[in-house]
C-alpha cells in the first residue's frame with residue numbers, strides 16, 4: 313500500500329489537473345445579440361396560441377368566403393354545398409385544423425370522407441377517410457395530392473376527431489414569373505410526422521402532372537367541398553415562421 317501511495321497521488325493530481333483544465337477553458341459565446349423570443353401563451357388542445365389568427369373557433373365562419381353555406385352546430389362546421397376560402401391571403405404559415413370524416417360510412421376510395429386543405433388554393437393536403445379504405449396511395453389522407461403519399465397512415469376511424477399541423481413555406485417567383493424557390497411543406501397528422509420539409513414540384517392537380525404557375529406571395533387557403541359531410545373545428549394559423557435574426561458581434565461595436 314505504501315509503495316502505491318506515490319502512484320495514487322500522482323494519478324489524483326493528473327485527474328485534478330485535467331478537470332481544472334476542462335473547467336478553466338473559456339465558454340464559447342457566439343457574441344450574436346439575439347432579440348428576446350416573444351412570450352406566447354400556448355393553446356390547450358382545443359384553443360389557439362395567443363399570437364395565432366383564429367380562422368374558426370366553433371361559433372362562426374366569418375373569416376371565410378362562402379362560410380355561410382356550411383352548417384355550424386355544437387362547436388363545429390360541417391361541409392355543405394361549396395368549398396370555402398379564407399378572406400385573408402396567406403403565404404408562409406403554421407396551420408392547425410381538426411376534422412372528422414363522417415361517422416356513417418358511405419362510398420369508398422376517393423368517394424369516402426373526401427375534403428382537402430388547399431394551401432394558397434393550389435397545394436392540396438388531402439383529407440379522406442383512410443381508415444381501412446384503400447385508394448391510390450398518393451391520394452389517401454395526408455397525401456400531397458398525386459405527388460407524395462404520407463410516410464405512414466395515421467388516420468383515426470370514421471367520426472373521430474383528427475388533426476393536421478402544417479408548416480408551409482410558400483414558393484417564390486421573380487418578376488418574370490420564373491420559380492426562384494419551390495414550396496416546402498411539413499405535416500403532422502394526429503401528431504405523427506407524415507411529411508418532413510417536402511419540396512413540392514408544383515401545384516396539385518387532378519388531371520395534370522405537378523407544375524408551378526407564378527402567383528403572389530400570399531393567397532387564400534381553401535377547404536374543399538367534395539360532397540361529403542365532414543366536420544371541422546379549431547382552425548388557426550400563425551404567419552411569422554421566420555427564424556429570429558441577431559446582430560453579429562462586429563456590428564455591436
Ligand code: MG
Nearest residue numbers: 426427428439
Ligand atoms: Mg380532396
